[in-house]
Amino acid sequence: MTxxxxxxxxxxxxxxxxxxxxxxxxxxxxxxxxxxxISTPASSFKRLKEGLFLYERGISPYDGGVFHQAPLLLVIFGIFPAPLVFxxxxxxxxxxLKTIADNLKLSSPRFKPLNGTLIAAAFLFNPLTILSSLGRSTYLFTNLAITQAALAASAANLPRAMTALAFGTYLTMYPLLLVPPVFLLHAQATGSTVPSRQTVLRGLGWFAAALLALVGSTLLITGDIGRFVRSCYGFQLTxxxxxxxxxxxxxxxxxxxDSFREFFIGVFWLHMAGYAGGLTIRLYKEPWFVLTTLLGLFAVFKPYPSVADVSLYFGFLPLYHHIIPLTRYTFIAASVILYSSLLGPAFYYLWIYAGSGNANFFFAIxxxxxxxxxxxxxxxxxxVLRDEWEVERPEMKGKDVRRI
Incomplete structure (x- = not known):
């Protein structure tokens, strides 16, 4: 790394x-x-300040019914100023991301070495990243855990990777679904394709121990694990x-x-969780892409998404810049995302403030x-699948693929 x-x-x-x-x-x-x-009920800094206000006065931060985040964040913001933290x-x-990009080596013949500084610059000056930081979304802590887990796994440091992933799971639960690709990243870093059984068991042990320690720290902070579990994990699940x-x-x-609510909550969660297994099995040779795609799916299908989730997805996506010639709808996707980014705030304003619209305006966008x-x-x-296919069948390179 330079x-x-x-x-x-x-x-x-x-x-x-x-x-x-x-x-x-x-x-x-x-x-x-x-x-x-930017701010959701599960990541709002204003809600965190409410919890911090109660915590500093010896009251449970969950008494107000508005704080639904991990109590460890209260300790962090009770010590350090928010601007410096974010x-x-x-x-x-x-x-x-820079370290990952500088050291990244993919099997595709199209892949060329990346400039880590450009990858870092694209992330740091992405408007969504800047808005998430200035909006003080606490999802940034989860993003930090994910990037550190990926970095550690790519360096074959399994304990650190599992600890970082446990921290992300402790904060928002869904990083639990990233355990399979992180194992694949570690296996790739050690020169194998899939992790051994011993590695998996050891990694899961580290993950469980770190997660239990983090959850157990709630006793030292608030003195009540049950309320934390209900207010944080129960809130996100229900x-x-x-x-x-x-x-x-x-x-x-x-x-x-209401009679169908529990059923569809289960369906929505199963839908999001189902991608992890399928992508990991099908693309086990491309763990970086599995991780990146799951981050994109989380940004779409999690219960309380924000632009912070999308900013992390856009941070990892340039690692696969070599597949751009094989994409088909890049212009359409970019246009739709830009279109909705500009009209989303306008439609929300028309609904909530101007009173000249309704909920359908904002939901449509x-x-x-x-x-x-x-x-x-x-x-x-x-x-990525096309690139893999052309490697396996070089004679098909450049030819159109049609579904019959």
Missing amino acids: WGKNTTAVFAGAAALRLTAFYFFPSLVDFLTTQVE AAIDLANAFA VPDLTPNIGLWWYFFTEIF TLVWSLGLSILIGDSLFA
């Missing part, structure tokens, strides 16, 4: 941009913190708060009859947003 003047300029510029906005434009930061595209997380994520967001769950469960991401995910999946 670290030159360009890299220093990128990281210094990104840090300066964030700290300038935090300290010199506080009204902008406060405005972004309230936006539904800026540092972005820089740490970018550093992890989705009781239907505050509008950029996901697909809130509108559906607003309209569904979130459907378009999810459609754009789905097109991008599906198109990249096709490109």
